[in-house]
Amino acid sequence: MSSIKHKTFQSVPLSVLDLAPINEGSNPKQSFQNSAELAQHVEKWGFNRFWLAEHHNMPGIASSATSVLIGHIAGATNRIRVGSGGIMLPNHATLVIAEQFGTLESLYPGRIDLGLGRAPGTDQATAYALRRTLNSSPEEFPMQVNELEDYFSEKPITHVRAVPGEGLQIPIWLLGSSGFSAQLAAQKGLPFSFASHFAPKNTIPALNLYRDHFKSSETLDKPYAMVGVNVIAADTNERAHWLATSHQQQFLSLRRGEPTQLKPPIDHIDEVWSAEERAAVEKSLNARSTIVGDPETVKKGLQDFIEETRADEVIINSQIFHQKDRLRSYEILAEMME
Structure with a gap:
């Protein structure tokens, strides 16, 4: 794989990871309207894809029915690729996912991505409610990926067929926050997306595993890695850091x-967390994985x-409370791409 040392972010595609945040005092309906508006804007601004992530039992995240929401976003846009970042495959029967994404690809041909993860995306009790049994283990993930690929093939080896789904060319991505999916993606010759935006410590080791062990396939002849990063951009550093307190509060609530729901920005965040909690949040949202600031600060951070x-593509998460500020953050990135 060629090095991208000399590339700038203008030559690396930028994409969007949306958690469909539910703001404090708001509701999922408004969240879905905000996500559609964001997708329409980033499509106009030249972003490559718009992915939604499966989470459950989370008061501040509305993207639990991920496949349904992908259809909503694809229907509100015209060209941008729309997909899952990701579907947590152990939560589902593979046939159902094949049918759902076969339906999406049939409705919006050439625009659907299927990103797959192996974590539950929730707590153990909710995982049980989703699966009815915990006999479905994340360790079965490689077998489930094989099943999905077979359902999408033109000549499936099973009598059970995914209709729609069979014979459709739906890109499958593997997602990860550790080395497991990196190795599997390398072995299968699939594109890989790493969750650096919440697992910065594991980023370089996982990417090295993927690139060092990659085997070419019908899908890819060389590795293709998309890496996640949090970006909160504003016209001034002061406003950007104020806006970032919503994201910090969200991580604090998860730690507790x-x-x-996503809380509004606050002026004095040191009043709401202890020194230990602050250190824990900053470990997850450190300078490697979270870029906060004015256009020049963000430009340098993203280039670094x-x-x-050596990302082939960057997918950007921006947990920002006010919709106009969220739009402005992505607009600043679009201006840099120009």
């Missing part, structure tokens, strides 16, 4: 085991991130 990770 009390997930909440691309040089360090």
